[in-house]
Structure formats: structure tokens, C-alpha cells
Amino acid sequence: MAKSKAPTIQEIEKQLKQKRILPVYYLFGEDSYSIETTHKEIEKFLDPFISSDFDKETYYGENQTFANIIGLALTFPFGSEKKLITLKQSEKVKDKKELINYLKSPSDFSVIVFLHEGSISNPESEPYKTLATEGYLFEAKELKGNSLIEWLISTADKYGKTISYDNAQLLMDISGENRNSLEAQLEKIILYIGESKEITIESIRGLSTSLKQYTIFDLQNAIAKKNKNNALKVAYNLLKNGTEPIQIIAMLNKYFTGLARLTELTATNTNEYQIARILGTHPYYLQGYHNARKLYSNKQLAEVFSALLKADISLKTTSIDDYTLITLLIAEIIPD
8 A cells, every 4th residue: 555645634723723724625544533523623614604504515425426526616605705515435436537627726615525434545546646736635644652642631731621641641541542432531521520620540530430430440450459250340341331342452461561571670660650651551550560460470471461362363253242252351361
């Protein structure tokens, strides 16, 4: 697959802040959250220029042609200064060559937003090459790791709240890396803390308690103490509330990898905060790591990693149901 040279979708936000609107936007990429939110920002920017509902229309590529969309764009608005045309599922439209001529001389009263689900297999093919040349092609890349944590901090700031780097990472570990889920969780926490300005570890944990929902850290804590009954109870609650088995496996793998490294890190580094950072956990949970390491020998850790690998393979190659998979995993991690 050829690598896209398109600017990131975040460039559009910068342009809108400069009061700059383009006649065409072609948004594509793996980050559906960015595509959705950017589309809303474009709509919000154009709202003052659109006085008729007839000048804001949405179509779907499955039953559309570029020729028809272009025809609509060339039709004058119904009394508005601008008209906004959105074409979702743009990747499904067949007559792609019809778009090229329009891109070179677009209407000055229409804005077309093309929403393309997923990546583009060949960015050098048309109409993508011309879209890129004219500056209308934007890629929505999924945020990972530090970039996602920085986004969380920035989003909290937009709500008038502050959250530390460690607490943002904790929230990401609990909720996963899906930004829709993260924002939903963040909104719940903001409602929960009310007038308080800071999102603390206590507020993150307090929300889960008030909703009677467990977190992945409750599961780690139960497993760390080798409490099988409690571990199963927490795991079933996680599954019931939408946590995917792959996330449980991934977080447990991260946790036990941390346990395996703990002895070496403790011997070479006396800074507990730094150790927590290296392990990718919150300092609040570090004492639990120390307690768990006393219960899990090197031989037992090797058996745990074998169980995690087995569960991961089963998840990807069999039709085993989620509850059975996680039950078997916990039974192997904490044998009778």
C-alpha cells in the first residue's frame, strides 16, 4: 500500500480558526472519531451562512454518483450564502473521474464534504492525486500512546477541567483507546465532579464505584491477590459493561510484563514514581505490584504468559464465547 502524503485532518481545525473554508474536503482514514468531529466543525463554521435547510444535504455513496453531487454543487443555494453537501461512504462511488474537472474549478458558493471510510489503497490514483494537489485531501490517523494522552488532556481543558498526564493514562487504560468511549467516560467524570476543576484518581475511581462498574484495575487487583472468585466476578462485570476480551487480555499482558520487570527495576532504581512510569502504571497502584510479585514466582509468570498467549490465539481462531474464554484464562492464571 502506498503511503499517503495528505496532511492530517487536524489542519482543518487550524484553517477554520483562521476563518478559512475550502470548497472541497475529502476526509479519509482509520480514525472515524476525527472524521466525525471535523465534519461537525465544518458544519458549525458554515451555519451562519446557511439560512435554508435545503442548502444542507447529506447523501450516501452506495446509491450516488459524483456527477450528481457535482450537479448539486453547481446549483445556486435557496437564498443562503453557502450550501453544504455531504457525501458519506464516498469510497463506494464508481465514477471517480467525474470529480477531477470540478476540483480544478469548484463552485464558490458550495462546500462539498466527502467522508471516506478507512484508508485509501492507492493515493496516487485519481481522484485522490488531484485532491491532494489541490489541497483538499486530509487523513485522519488514529492517535496512539502519548498523542492520545495529550488529546485527553486537551479535551479536558476544553471543558474547563485539568487532568494530569498520569491520570489521563489511567483513564485511557480503563476505557481503552477508542476516542468515542474515552470522551463519553470523560463527560461522565466531568458531571460527577461538578464544580471541581481537577480530575483526580479519586474521581476516576469514584465514578466507577458510583456506577457499580469495575475497571481493569479491579481485575488486576483480584488476580494480584490470587482471589479467583473475585477475579471472575470483576471480569464478568467488565464483559457485561462492554469491555472487549482482547482489551482484558492486552491489559493483563501489560500488567504481568510489568511484574516480570519489577525486581530488576527495583534493584536499579529507587525512584518509585519513575518505576511506575516505566511500567506504564499509575503510582497509586505500584504497591500492589510489589505485593503481587511476592505471590508470583518466575515459573508462575511464565505459566501466566503461556495462558495469555493461548487465550489470544483462541480469541482469534475459534468461536469460543467471551465469558468462557475469560473464565478459562483466569482459571489458568489462578489454578486451584
